Amino acid sequence: xxxxxxxxxxxxxxxxxxxxxxxxxxxxxxxxxxxxxxxxxxxxxxxxxxxxxxxxxxxxxxxxxxxxxxxxxxxxxxxxxxxxxxxxxxxxxxxxxxxxxxxxxxxxxxx
Amino acid sequence: xxxxxxxxxxxxxxxxxxxxxxxxxxxxxxxxxxxxxxxxxxxxxxxxxxxxxxxxxxxxxxxxxxxxxxxxxxxxxxxxxxxxxxxxxxxxxxxxxxxxxxxxxxxxxx
Numbered sequence: 001x002x003x004x005x006x007x008x009x010x011x012x013x014x015x016x017x018x019x020x021x022x023x024x025x026x027x028x029x030x031x032x033x034x035x036x037x038x039x040x041x042x043x044x045x046x047x048x049x050x051x052x053x054x055x056x057x058x059x060x061x062x063x064x065x066x067x068x069x070x071x072x073x074x075x076x077x078x079x080x081x082x083x084x085x086x087x088x089x090x091x092x093x094x095x096x097x098x099x100x101x102x103x104x105x106x107x108x109x110x111x
Numbered sequence: 112x113x114x115x116x117x118x119x120x121x122x123x124x125x126x127x128x129x130x131x132x133x134x135x136x137x138x139x140x141x142x143x144x145x146x147x148x149x150x151x152x153x154x155x156x157x158x159x160x161x162x163x164x165x166x167x168x169x170x171x172x173x174x175x176x177x178x179x180x181x182x183x184x185x186x187x188x189x190x191x192x193x194x195x196x197x198x199x200x201x202x203x204x205x206x207x208x209x210x211x212x213x214x215x216x217x218x219x220x221x
Contacts, residue, residue: 031208042113042201042212043154088154092207098144098167099210103153 004032004072004089006105013109019076021105023089024069031092032065032072033099036085043088043101046074079109114138117202117213125221129190132216136183136204142166143185144210145177149198160185192220 004023013019023032031050035043049056049065049072056063062075076083086106090099114137124130136143145157147170156169160179171177174192179185189196197220203210 033209035210040199040215040217042115042214043203043210044113044212045209048208097207098156098159098169099207100156100169101146101154 004091004100004102006087006089006102008105009103010106011108013079013107015079015081015109015111017079017109019079019083019107019109021074021087021107023072023074023102025072025089025091026070029067029091032063033090033092034061034063034072034074035088035090035101037088037104038085046087048092076107079107081109081111083107084109113211113213115202115204115211115213117200117216119216120214121217121219123219123221124192126192126194128192128220129188130192130218132187132189132200132202132218134185134187134202134204134213136185136202137211140204140206140211141183142204142206143179143183144203145171145185145187146201146203147198148201148215149195152198154201157187189218192218194220196220 007022034046086104088101088104116135141162148154157171159167177187199215203212205211
């Protein structure tokens, strides 16, 4: 696995707005995953997108993958204060390999 | 609740000391992963075990060691502790398509 790099490092928005976070990676992937971490807590898996998929939805989350640009984006629509957290991407790599995470995007949603 | 249990939740110790962090993976998971999270280094992969065998090594210091026991629980041993070892240590289990993280052990070295 390789390290994904999230962008921006920090994002502040108002409740109800959409939040977009980006992830870039360097080599070919099997899948790309997004995780959320509430302050000081363990990471929680949000969504996985396979390398042959271009877009995937889960509730208010929308993930896109552009393998030609080696990038992915996570869109959270109609943000809520409870979405305040850090978001990390990681490439799934081959089965059984460890996930390597980037430094994450810290999202603050104010009411 | 992820199903991954880590103990202790908090640990305060002095430089030069040794500590052991414990992790019980989710029922049925054979893999255990250890990560270190600090403000300056971010989330760093340390080491992975699969069914008792070391599978992959990341940025693990020589002062650190780990093992996975026959009952699949794992321990991370940190010795000759330095101030810079203060961090959150996470254990995760699962497969590469989805990891389940424990709540972490917060280590403070004074």
